[in-house]
Amino acid sequence: MSDEDVISQTRAVEQAHALFSQYLATKALCSDEAAKDRLLLNHILAIQSAIYAVHPYPCIAMFRFLYPTITQHPIYKTTILPLLTAKPSSAAQTPPLFLDVGCCVGQVLRQLIVDGVDPTQLTGVDLYQDYLTHGYDLFMDGPDSEHPLKSRLEAGDIFDPIFIADLNGRVTVIHISSVFHLFSWDRQLAVAKRLDELLVNTDEGLIVGSQLGVQGGGELAESHVFRHDSKTFKHLWESVGDGKWDVEVAEHVWDVDLKKHPMKLAREGDVVIVLRFVVKRRV
Numbered sequence: 001m002s003d004e005d006v007i008s009q010t011r012a013v014e015q016a017h018a019l020f021s022q023y024l025a026t027k028a029l030c031s032d033e034a035a036k037d038r039l040l041l042n043h044i045l046a047i048q049s050a051i052y053a054v055h056p057y058p059c060i061a062m063f064r065f066l067y068p069t070i071t072q073h074p075i076y077k078t079t080i081l082p083l084l085t086a087k088p089s090s091a092a093q094t095p096p097l098f099l100d101v102g103c104c105v106g107q108v109l110r111q112l113i114v115d116g117v118d119p120t121q122l123t124g125v126d127l128y129q130d131y132l133t134h135g136y137d138l139f140m141d142g143p144d145s146e147h148p149l150k151s152r153l154e155a156g157d158i159f160d161p162i163f164i165a166d167l168n169g170r171v172t173v174i175h176i177s178s179v180f181h182l183f184s185w186d187r188q189l190a191v192a193k194r195l196d197e198l199l200v201n202t203d204e205g206l207i208v209g210s211q212l213g214v215q216g217g218g219e220l221a222e223s224h225v226f227r228h229d230s231k232t233f234k235h236l237w238e239s240v241g242d243g244k245w246d247v248e249v250a251e252h253v254w255d256v257d258l259k260k261h262p263m264k265l266a267r268e269g270d271v272v273i274v275l276r277f278v279v280k281r282r283v
């Protein structure tokens, strides 16, 4: 392992430490700090190998399954948390629902719980049941554990119109991070249309997320995967419904050495960016 890998691994584990130890503390599972640190490192490395074996996403190699990306979003503290933690104004009002699409081990759900959201408002979905199961192992909150996670986790394909159809028109906040960038333009359009079906039809409903992109946008030749910039991402949503959406996108250049990545993240010469977005339906 190179020095750079060690540094990036150390940073990732440090990032994870904050979430992991806060989460354990909420459950009063472990109070001995030194024991917690030892346990944490071995535990994380074992889970990383297990989930990388399920499907080797580059973000797993980069320990991103430990990082609750939603917290980086400028509206996380100002809008998302207040929305999800607001007390219902009447007994008849149901609490707003949150859905994480492509949730991997469910780190975002656990972060929201740490930040005070009622777990029963939260659903995470992923194509791979094994990611969800390893998520229970990672956070020690499986159905048979002492403190089971009370959120809903479901394995299934977001392209399947029957999957989580009971949530159609009911979700107030949809989070989707590093998922659009896995697909071709047409498949991304299908995902966006599915999110449209799931979102509530009120002015509070929003879709928030982030993904890899490239300046100028464009398709990767071999895979037909489409990489966006702000303009092409807005164009995608215009294709879901012209004039129907307000799309805010911020671009950040990601200083990554593409040659070091085993999987093709972008084309030769591309300037790689991270896109952070909020999509709202005009009501």
Ligand SMILES: C[S@@+](CC[C@H](N)C(=O)[O-])C[C@H]1O[C@@H](n2cnc3c(N)ncnc32)[C@H](O)[C@@H]1O
Binding pocket: 057, 059, 064, 065, 069, 101, 102, 103, 104, 105, 125, 126, 127, 128, 131, 156, 157, 158, 159, 176, 177, 178, 179, 182
């Ligand atoms: C690159 S990972 C990102 C994970 C997580 N959202 C994050 O930001 O760390 C993409 C995730 O989307 C899931 N996924 C891929 N295709 C999917 C599909 N058709 N339906 C549901 N989830 C899918 C993968 O299994 C994986 O967990």
